[in-house]
Amino acid sequence: MAYVFPMRMLMGLLVAAALGWGCQAAGDRAPAKAQLDCNATYVACGCGCCGGAEPEVKCLSCANGDDLQALIQKDQEAKKDPQCAVMGCSPGTKYVYCDANPQ
Numbered sequence: 001m002a003y004v005f006p007m008r009m010l011m012g013l014l015v016a017a018a019l020g021w022g023c024q025a026a027g028d029r030a031p032a033k034a035q036l037d038c039n040a041t042y043v044a045c046g047c048g049c050c051g052g053a054e055p056e057v058k059c060l061s062c063a064n065g066d067d068l069q070a071l072i073q074k075d076q077e078a079k080k081d082p083q084c085a086v087m088g089c090s091p092g093t094k095y096v097y098c099d100a101n102p103q
Contacts, residue, residue, distance in 0.1 A: 038062035038100035047084035059098035
């Protein structure tokens with residue numbers, strides 16, 4: 001009489017194999033970089049903007065791939081600084097893609 005492999009064990013192995021085939025380590029693929037929105041602008045104020053003051057304009061280059069999102073993240077991190085309670089406001093800095101938004 002031939003030994004019959006128990007069906008339960010076979011199904012368990014099949015399920016485990018099927019689930020494992022689609023797995024990848026997080027570092028297997030680099031995340032795709034988001035496409036730049038060259039018409040976007042942002043006013044960075046750090047701890048806060050002073051009302052009535054015009055922000056200084058700084059040019060970014062869409063052609064060079066300047067990353068506005070990185071500046072936004074940096075500004076939002078600055079807002080969390082506990083020193084903001086005593087720092088006061090700033091006129092801010094307006095970031096503009098000058099090669100895409102001629103003034």
